[in-house]
Amino acid sequence: MSRSVPGASWRKPLATTLQLGVHLGALLPLLWLFVAINQGRLGGDPVKELIHYLGMGAVRLLLLTLLVSPLAKSLHFGQLNRLRRPLGLWCFAWATLHFLTWLVLDLGLDWSLIGGELVKRTYILLGFSAWLMLLALAITSFPALLKKMGRSWKKLHGLLYIVVLLACWHFWWSVKSGWIEPAVYLGLAIILLAWRRDSVRRWLKSW
Amino acid sequence: MLIKSPKSHTLREAHITPETAYVSRRRVLAGLGAGIGSLLLARQSHGLDLLGGKSRQAAPRKPLTFTAHKPAPELILTPEPKVITHNNFYEFGTGKTDPAENSQHLKTEPWTLRVEGEVEKPATVDVWKLMNEIGLEERIYRMRCVEAWSMVIPWVGFELGKFLQRFAPTSRARYVAFETLYDPEQMPGQRNRYVGGGVDYPYVEGLRMDEAMHPLTILSVGLYGKTLPPQNGAPIRLVVPWKYGFKGIKSIVKIKLVERMPPTSWNKLAPQEYGFYANVNPAVDHPRWSQASERFIGPGGLFSVKRQPTLPFNGYGEEVAGLYSGMNLKKFY
Numbered sequence: 001m002s003r004s005v006p007g008a009s010w011r012k013p014l015a016t017t018l019q020l021g022v023h024l025g026a027l028l029p030l031l032w033l034f035v036a037i038n039q040g041r042l043g044g045d046p047v048k049e050l051i052h053y054l055g056m057g058a059v060r061l062l063l064l065t066l067l068v069s070p071l072a073k074s075l076h077f078g079q080l081n082r083l084r085r086p087l088g089l090w091c092f093a094w095a096t097l098h099f100l101t102w103l104v105l106d107l108g109l110d111w112s113l114i115g116g117e118l119v120k121r122t123y124i125l126l127g128f129s130a131w132l133m134l135l136a137l138a139i140t141s142f143p144a145l146l147k148k149m150g151r152s153w154k155k156l157h158g159l160l161y162i163v164v165l166l167a168c169w170h171f172w173w174s175v176k177s178g179w180i181e182p183a184v185y186l187g188l189a190i191i192l193l194a195w196r197r198d199s200v201r202r203w204l205k206s207w
Numbered sequence: 208m209l210i211k212s213p214k215s216h217t218l219r220e221a222h223i224t225p226e227t228a229y230v231s232r233r234r235v236l237a238g239l240g241a242g243i244g245s246l247l248l249a250r251q252s253h254g255l256d257l258l259g260g261k262s263r264q265a266a267p268r269k270p271l272t273f274t275a276h277k278p279a280p281e282l283i284l285t286p287e288p289k290v291i292t293h294n295n296f297y298e299f300g301t302g303k304t305d306p307a308e309n310s311q312h313l314k315t316e317p318w319t320l321r322v323e324g325e326v327e328k329p330a331t332v333d334v335w336k337l338m339n340e341i342g343l344e345e346r347i348y349r350m351r352c353v354e355a356w357s358m359v360i361p362w363v364g365f366e367l368g369k370f371l372q373r374f375a376p377t378s379r380a381r382y383v384a385f386e387t388l389y390d391p392e393q394m395p396g397q398r399n400r401y402v403g404g405g406v407d408y409p410y411v412e413g414l415r416m417d418e419a420m421h422p423l424t425i426l427s428v429g430l431y432g433k434t435l436p437p438q439n440g441a442p443i444r445l446v447v448p449w450k451y452g453f454k455g456i457k458s459i460v461k462i463k464l465v466e467r468m469p470p471t472s473w474n475k476l477a478p479q480e481y482g483f484y485a486n487v488n489p490a491v492d493h494p495r496w497s498q499a500s501e502r503f504i505g506p507g508g509l510f511s512v513k514r515q516p517t518l519p520f521n522g523y524g525e526e527v528a529g530l531y532s533g534m535n536l537k538k539f540y
Contacts, residue, residue: 037509043303044289045356045504047512106502108514113497121495174495176354177404177476178301 015079022083026090029057030097047105054098055127055174059167059185061091066164066192069199085141088160092138095167099131123173130166133159151206158203164189266311266441268433273343273363282347283505285358287431293504294438295352296457298387298394301404306438313393313437313458320443324384324463327375334442338428341365345432346425346446351487351521353451357501362446363429368420376416376464383419384469385412385445386461406472412445412456413469413483417530423448423523426459449520449527451485482540486531487521491540 033053036042042049065087072080107114117124137157140146146153168189172182193200296306316335323329343363351357371383389397389409396403418424427446428434435441440457447454453473463469473481480494489499501517520527531539 040288040292041304043307044285044293044358045303045502045512046509047502048354048356049303050509105509105512108502108512110500110514113500113514117497120492120497123495177297177406178401179405180401 011077011079015077015082018080018083019086022086022090026057026061026086026094030094047101051098051101051106054094054101055171058091058094058098059171061087061094062160062164062167063185063188063192065091066160066189070192070195089138089141092134095131095134099128123170126166126173127170130163130170133163133166137163155203155206158200158206161193161200161203164192264311266313266315266437268436270433271338271343271363271429273345273429273432275345282349282359284347285360285504286506289504290358290360290430291436291439293358295354295452296438296440297404297406298396298408298410299438300396300402307436309395310437313441315437315441315458318442318460320459321461322371322374322463323461324465325377325380326371326464327377328373330374334428338434338442341370343428346427346448348446348448349518349521349523350446350448350452350455351501351517353453353481353485353493353498355493355496355498355501355517356504357515357517358504361431362425362427363432364425364427364446366422367424367426367445368422370426371419371462371464374464379466380464381416382465382468383414383416384461384463384465385414385456385459386410386463387456388458388460405476407475408472410456410472411469412454412471414445414447414454415468415530416464418447421527421530423526449487449523451481451487453481454485484531484536484539486536486540487517488519488536488540489517490519491537 033050037046037050042053065084068080068084068087072078103109103114107117118128119125137159140149140153140156149156168182168186171185172179175182292307293303294306295303296310299306299309318334320332320334320337321329322332343365345361345363347359347361349357350360367383387408387410388394391397391408394403394408396406397408414424425446426443427440428443430439435444437458440455440459443459444457445455445459454471468483471481471483473485474483487498492498498517500514502512503515504512518524
């Protein structure tokens with residue numbers, strides 16, 4: 001039974017506005033990136049900056065995605081859950097651009113080098129695994145599939161708990177110096193998982 | 208074990224261009240570079256003005272008088288705007304564009320360089336005076352960063368070895384230790400560990416005496432015919448073309464000849480990743496990426512970046528491989 005909450009009338013338009021905000025918030029930085037590259041703002045070798053920028057964006061979107069349901073629960077604001085799907089899909093889009101930039105611009109589609117790097121660098125393997133999981137989640141994100149898959153959909157989408165840990169670990173291992181920034185992200189991920197520890201426990205049991 | 212660089216990689220007669228041809232081609236290239244540069248910089252400063260509202264004036268650079276010492280090998284120069292906007296100088300931030308943005312106020316004049324330690328005539332040198340009296344030459348060198356990108360840069364400078372002779376090194380001098388300016392007031396990365404990437408400052412580097420005395424090793428005071436911009440290590444920096452770029456310590460204030468191998472900044476931070484020698488070696492991977500190839504930063508935009516094979520000793524094997532004969536370069540990386 002849904003609780004009647006004062007101010008419920010503005011919750012729906014607020015959720016719609018936030019949804020629009022998610023789309024703009026994820027799209028506008030990509031447009032900025034395009035301009036920045038053209039203006040030389042990313043320096044003489046934009047490739048590394050580009051990879052980093054896209055990867056960081058993906059991690060931030062991932063954390064935001066995980067923030068939605070515990071927030072909706074504690075605020076008794078079920079409409080908020082509508083933000084989960086766009087946030088998750090945008091996270092996948094940013095992660096895909098991050099991955100493609102590495103493949104095409106950094107390694108120049110040199111497949112033997114790419115294969116070698118995937119095998120030899122654990123942090124790249126971690127990132128790649130996280131991306132594969134995001135891919136599976138993105139493919140199965142259609143509402144029609146959600147109904148069709150039932151329980152197994154939930155089981156599959158619980159992989160996001162693993163993805164966030166893999167992504168933060170990948171970030172941690174990829175930096176040349178300065179562990180503070182990745183530590184902050186890992187800390188946030190752990191807080192978000194701890195906040196929903198019951199769901200995480202239930203998900204782990206479902207396997 | 209003697210590691211000999213493959214012949215196909217070294218520069219040979221066919222790769223050498225007559226000086227006249229090279230000079231005229233360089234003028235064309237420089238013209239192109241300047242054209243692109245002014246375009247880029249104009250747009251860039253415009254963008255910065257929009258954002259910050261501050262006018263960031265680039266530190267002035269003075270023209271230098273120098274001779275082109277050797278005919279330049281067939282190398283494509285990295286355009287000047289890229290050389291001066293893509294820098295690692297963590298004292299001014301860890302982002303590649305941070306140094307160019309945050310270092311313009313660095314007070315580089317006057318600048319003194321102290322040479323001491325195992326020398327008979329320790330002295331303090333006025334770097335700007337030195338620049339005017341010492342014979343400067345242009346050296347076009349490949350620059351390979353440990354992060355697997357590379358550039359080709361026309362440095363202006365003088366041989367470190369000849370310079371060190373002035374101070375009469377003693378027989379006990381086995382290593383050379385270098386130190387960068389320590390001035391937290393001017394260098395935000397030294398004020399704040401987070402900005403400075405966790406490096407223990409002042410930045411220090413070192414060479415073995417024979418490496419320092421090698422004629423390829425130079426102290427650079429300029430690039431593209433003008434004095435160095437702060438982000439590239441003004442007013443004086445080290446360039447060792449067969450080693451990864453981080454050995455090229457910037458904005459040097461002290462050179463000390465010592466008996467024992469001196470500490471080096473990146474080695475202190477991550478010894479498993481950055482060795483003392485740091486010779487460019489495609490056969491020894493960095494733990495997090497392959498060193499077998501590199502992205503050359505040349506003319507052109509984002510999609511023209513090319514990956515090219517990395518050469519042993521960055522292509523200078525014929526000259527320097529002998530320095531390491533008998534050493535296991537996988538161990539002494």
